[in-house]
Amino acid sequence: MNEPKPLSELIDPGWARALAPVEGKVHELGQMLRSEIQSGNGYLPAGTDVLRAFTYPFDKVKCLIVGQDPYPTPGHAMGLSFSVQPGVKPPRSLVNIFRELTEDLHVPQPSSGDLTPWCEQGVCLLNRVLTVRPGAPASHRGRGWEEVTECAISALVNREQPFVAILWGADARKLAPKLGDNPRIESPHPSPLSASRGFFGSRPFSRANAALESLGIAPINWQLP
Template structure:
């Protein structure tokens, strides 16, 4: 059981960590490390997102995998340390922020302020990945665990926004109770997806998903998010 998680998540962790799939997942990851295989992010960051109290969450952004290259993954979806080059999807996120809210693009990709100051829950569906191999751990058990986490938020929180970018995130958010929460769907902000109009969602570019999220929060008596990075 991780020691850094906030106590509000204990029921989720106690429930899931008693199941065989978690034991098998953690054994698999330990074996990979023993075999000298590099896993991202570092072990201390696997459960970083769960340091946020459940009741603080205003908005959830669902990613798929941690970044697969050295020094990028930091336990928060889409975020990279300040020392690293801004990845293409995050650069497009910044473009839409500029278009939607007239925020100038930051010079780095560290989204820690969103997490720490604005209560944005930056969740990847897989909390680890093998270096250089996208999707390598998703079906080893993480997808089951993070689905349980999303359902935990769905049941125990209220008046939160799920930003679902792309078909994978749409599926992850398919069971959200829309009487209690909002789900804002767009295409994925990747270079291939940002302009793509989907059957069930608009293109990410020009979607105004950030101002729409704030409109929902304000309508529920919650504070709007300050989307600045710095």
């Protein structure tokens, strides 16, 4: 059997150092994903996208947006929380995020659900669980990804540079005690089930930029193409 590639060959060097304590767990999870393929279940996102959130520079992260697990619809998940592949119709949670974005910042409606431009500016779009079985939401929860993403978040907290955390929904908000002194923006989840209970009108984008500026960090241009 092929030896698993070291994280340093797969992701940003800063993230590889940050995740060194859980590298063995990542390789175990890789074996779990191979088993899912062998059993005919498969998994999402595509293998090359599973660790995509960690391919952007660790040292440049200035905002963390935590999701739950990948979209279970084939062709949607791309390894970044809430984001979908270019050309894919945005799921309803993302439609609600875009509605809040346009109302908060008075920017045009995005033409694509691809949030890569945010990542390129230091937004870490991190799901708590990085894979899912197609058509089966939450199917990989409790399999070990939580340990990996908790290590990632702890590493961000332990850096010298502060960051702003945007926590949408009860699952994400459970992380609040682990975020140290970093500013947090919390609200219900943008899902259609909860968006009207406090996500709409929460103005997370302008509040994140105000928090960044108060820390002496350049704001994010949240407008998307």
